[in-house]
Amino acid sequence: MKALQDKIVTEGKVLSDTVLKVDSFLNHQIDPNLMKEIGEEFAVRFQEAGVTKIITIESSGIAPATMAGLFMNVPVVFARKRKSLTLSENLYTAQVHSFTKKETNEISISGDFIQQDDVVLIIDDFLANGQAVLGLLDMIEQAGARLAGVGIVIEKGFQSGGQLIRDRGIRVESLANVASLQNGKVEFVEEISTL
């Protein structure tokens, strides 16, 4: 997605060979117009997938997922990283390790909001080692729901998560796929349309 790649190049900060900071439009400050374009793009890419529900993870997944939900006209559920006192006991849970934050969180989704007849699209801001997506997949499996695929705003193609998920036969659509962050420069994987 050209607008997203341009934004990454102009505003993204390469902190190391593996860390890309996009706090000015995605992870801390949010650009609502770009999120709208991202939501529209996910809706186009998954328009034939029969999606009934989008699942993401707090916090940075919420804005792109909500915009995608608007264009696909389906509800969005965000997995919580900590149990809330007002969440019911009927929970699906999974463990997610973050290599960036060096911590493991339990994520959870209420059983009220994934049903067996749901066709679920997972949306997340980043795909690096794939741990968050694997945790969400685990909960979708627990619920017996069907997976439509995975929509990622920024994939770090040089890390293992994309391969790991695609090797399971799962469709992954990344709107920007970063091939390398070496020498402080963002290089993208050439986009091959799957449509």
Added chain:
Amino acid sequence: MKALQDKIVTEGKVLSDTVLKVDSFLNHQIDPNLMKEIGEEFAVRFQEAGVTKIITIESSGIAPATMAGLFMNVPVVFARKRKSLTLSENLYTAQVHSFTKKETNEISISGDFIQQDDVVLIIDDFLANGQAVLGLLDMIEQAGARLAGVGIVIEKGFQSGGQLIRDRGIRVESLANVASLQNGKVEFVEEISTL
């Protein structure tokens, strides 16, 4: 806001005289179409306020704030509840006590994303004791920015936060204001338009 009040009555769960659970459309599952209407309503109510930035707090504030940002054509910043390893050292911080979760979190916003010439609209999902809004206000003051007002999706009018904030001369616009949750029934404060 009628559509929101209707949604609260049909889907909200009154767990006690003080706890209203709206996990099916705001706090866990998100209704993107309702969030769009909410964003549009905030944009109408604050259209003359010269807002340059919306500030909210993760996670449930993000969806309504992003939609408001879309209609007001301004960026949205969400305060983080924990420091991220990729956040810079240039931080505004405040302490926020949650009476529901019985815990105090440090919230933070990068100094890169509030400027002295910003006119800030605070948006949050709930206003109960007002602690989250006070924390956000604190950081806006630290930055020397100007406050346009506070937009709340659901105010619990029977708790002290609304009074506390309005007593400071701050404009608070709540799209639904709950007068009482007694006997398991949601009663709303009659809406008086401030336009």
